[in-house]
Amino acid sequence: MYPLPLLALFSVLFLTCSGTRPDDRRHEQPTLGYRSASLLEVDGLRFKDLNGNDSLEPYEDWRLSPEARSRDLTGRMQMEEKAGFMLISTTRLENDPGFGPPTGRPITSGFNEEDQVSEVNIFTRKPLDYPMMSAAGTTRAVTEYHERHFILRANTSPRILAEWANNLQALCESHGHGIPAIVASNPRNHITVDASVGLSLGKTPFSTWPGELGLAATRDTTLVREFADIARQEWLATGIRKGYMYMADLATEPRWQRVEGTFGEDAQLAADMIRQIVLGFQGTQLGPQSIALTTKHFPGGGAVEGGQDPHFDWGKREVFTGGMFENNLIPFRAAIDAGTSAIMPYYSYPVNTEYPEVAYAYNKPVLQGVLRERLGFDGIINSDTGPIDMMPWGVEDRTIPERYKMAIEAGVNLFSGTADPTLLIRTLRMYPALQPLVDDSVYRLLLEKFRLGLFENPYVDPEGAAALVGREDFQARADVAMRKSIVLLRNGVSEEEKVLPLRPAQKIYFATYLSRRDDDPITTYLPDVHPYGVRFVDTPEEADRIVLWVIPRGKSLFEADGSPLHLNLSANGVEVDRLRQLIGTKPTVLLVNYTNPWAIDELYTPGPGNIPAVLATFGTTPEAVMDVLTGRFTPVGKMPFSTPASDAAAQQQVSDLPGYQEAKGYALFWFNEGMDGY
Structure with a gap:
């Protein structure tokens, strides 16, 4: 048994004199996991001999408080x-x-x-x-x-x-x-x-x-x-x-x-x-x-x-x-x-x-x-x-x-x-x-x-x-959260012009637009199973409605170079002209995945137009999106931040003010905005 450092000796004395030593009450033996350490038996209980000295030290004694054990072990450690x-x-x-x-x-x-x-x-x-x-x-x-x-x-x-x-x-x-x-x-x-x-x-x-x-x-x-x-x-x-x-x-x-x-x-x-x-x-x-x-x-x-x-x-x-x-x-x-x-x-x-x-x-x-x-x-x-x-x-x-x-x-x-x-x-x-x-x-x-x-x-x-890990019942609860996180922001400018939920038998062209870093930034969502009632088609020309899910992706944090940061879509990997052409072909339901409060005025402005419905996502799945769009799941989400009306507005905001405290006209969508149901 090697000699204890002086502080450890003081710790032992403190444990003994301060009433933090093990008392006479019964203790429940915890499960001990060990590989090389031997076990010590004291008063019919087992302890791990972590330092291998064949003696139960205070830090090895699970009957003591974490505070007492920490004091003891601190005193034993060298600089x-x-x-x-x-x-x-x-x-x-x-x-x-x-x-x-x-x-x-x-x-x-x-x-x-x-x-x-x-x-x-x-x-x-x-x-x-x-x-x-x-x-x-x-x-x-x-x-x-x-x-x-x-x-x-x-x-x-x-x-x-x-x-x-x-x-x-x-x-x-x-x-x-x-x-x-x-x-x-x-x-x-x-x-x-x-x-x-x-x-x-x-x-x-x-x-x-x-x-x-x-x-x-x-x-x-x-x-x-x-x-x-x-x-x-x-x-x-x-x-x-x-x-x-x-x-x-x-x-x-x-x-x-x-x-x-x-x-x-x-x-x-x-x-x-x-x-x-x-x-x-x-x-x-x-x-x-x-x-x-x-x-x-x-x-x-x-x-x-x-x-x-x-x-x-x-x-x-x-x-x-x-x-x-x-x-x-x-x-x-x-x-x-x-x-x-x-x-x-x-x-x-x-x-x-x-x-x-x-x-x-x-x-x-x-x-x-x-x-x-x-x-x-x-x-x-x-x-x-x-x-x-x-x-x-x-x-x-x-x-x-x-x-x-x-x-x-x-x-x-x-x-x-x-x-x-x-x-x-x-x-x-x-x-x-x-x-x-x-x-x-x-x-x-x-x-x-x-x-x-x-x-x-x-x-x-x-x-x-x-x-x-990843158990089905765990993922089922996560899937509920996916759906609850989707925010319905606009659905027509009047009751008569509502386009959501999508109706059974409507022909839908579902396009997901990723950053232009991808070889083909537009992909079409065609599920193997069609539980939604709508019909998915291969081209926008065949469709009654376009569902366009835009996923902007700005410069990654560790790709930063100090150049000014912007929130408009064209500065964050989105080919706006290409999407405008797509939107112009048929009435479009626009979803935007917000990793930042993007300014989407290059695609959408309030009022009548070819985008009657707008939704926000924050990391979810196409299946969750379709459940919300078809009314299988009622939208309930609310915006966690305000989104600027334009990139120019974003450049003028005050860095420590929440968006809802910025000047009138700052936001297109405000914090806490979101429609409950259709």
Whole structure:
């Protein structure tokens, strides 16, 4: 038995003297999952000997509180272990390319043992001052760097995910104190147009729901809670125990390229959604059946200048011209009240506020004064990926150790982006006064793991994962959400001119228009089964009605170059002239998929014309669309944001004002607009 560090001895004494030692009440034996650890039997109960010293230490004793166990284990960890523990980085499966090109080989449940080192900023492609290890080989990350927090970006089968997660936990169990890993992921359950690293994975084997804007459009908080609970079950089965989600940011700047991941422009609507999301994933308190959430991006990142994102130098300013900083906090209050485990500050810095113009990860008055003290958040502050190495806005002139010091003092507990703790270790040696803050961070991070039950059983059943993920009854509920998310905006200018619902035996030409990046951007929807009553035809000339579903797709976030952002359709991949010709042939029902508040005046203007009906979608299926158009499902959705009457209007709006507070005439469709039924 090796000697305990001094702090650990103090912890043991504290546990004994403070009444937090195990009492004489009966305890229910939890299920213990283990691979290499031996078991200890004490008072007829079994415990895992995680550090292999044949003695039951307080952190191994599941009868103690998570707080007591976290204090004990914090005292046992060396400085190098604590530094690694404060990093969360991308991890990869065998043949998983990470940020690199595809390997051409199938992803398996083995480890990727190759380090992935960047000489350039992976987002801006500019040279880095210091090479950054964005991903370490798995074994090295665990055994040499002492990492236990990982971001999984791979999209593969539930069985492989579960097998890999078990392999990772077995490796962690066999090393050092036997601290289990926590695996985080971006959203995996939504239809999304801009599926990018760090945003959303897009189509996966998990149950498929409308996008976040679509969930908000349903206005159904009960269904949103059900979504989160279903996704929780799927994630839990695969061993993913943390969500890097959801966005509590407000979509007040319509040009922002991350609007798709928000719940819209209204603070109370976003708060209602976030509250149910957190409760559905985590439960009323964090436990062994929970998925811990990291709510982002504090204090709200939607008011960025010109819509440009702060992943880039040209988007680092968040401008509160309208004085709406406090409005941005409302959804975060809801997340904190619901118990969100972690909160992520964004890269941007505030302009026109009382706060310093430094990125939020360095902004002590915002993180301590607002988040900790005023809002009462007591969980983990998790930086976004790369504020130290890649997006150090406002502190560019400081060295890497100085940046780490400033961020730790501001309140960051977990740093995302690099797998190499070398410079963080150097920082802690240069500034020993940081040690109490480091210990506080480690304590908070351990507390989350203890509450999640990972120390007792981090293992999952791969066969069970394969059977549960994407289950038919899960998808059936998702299909309801798809339909409820569709918004009916216009249906003729009078009762006599209504064209919806479509009538039986009408001949319909259903065209889906994608971005012109595709080889043939117009595709025709002809289902194998025709349950809708209408007749689908091959050409517009044969049709009584055209159903045109336009899916604009602007420049992806990580393709940004700083040039002005526009919301008119022709600037976002839509060949407007071609669609005008199609619309001119027959009366047209127009659907627009809104990932941003597109300005559609190039195709549609209010009043009599060849487009008598307009609907909004936010990530759904053709089947859901047809159910709504034919009246098999009554439309109930409401707009989660206002859409500008023109791109010119979008260029003139105030970045932190919701659309419904903009000047009269700003919008074509207003927030909360939507017809109930026909």
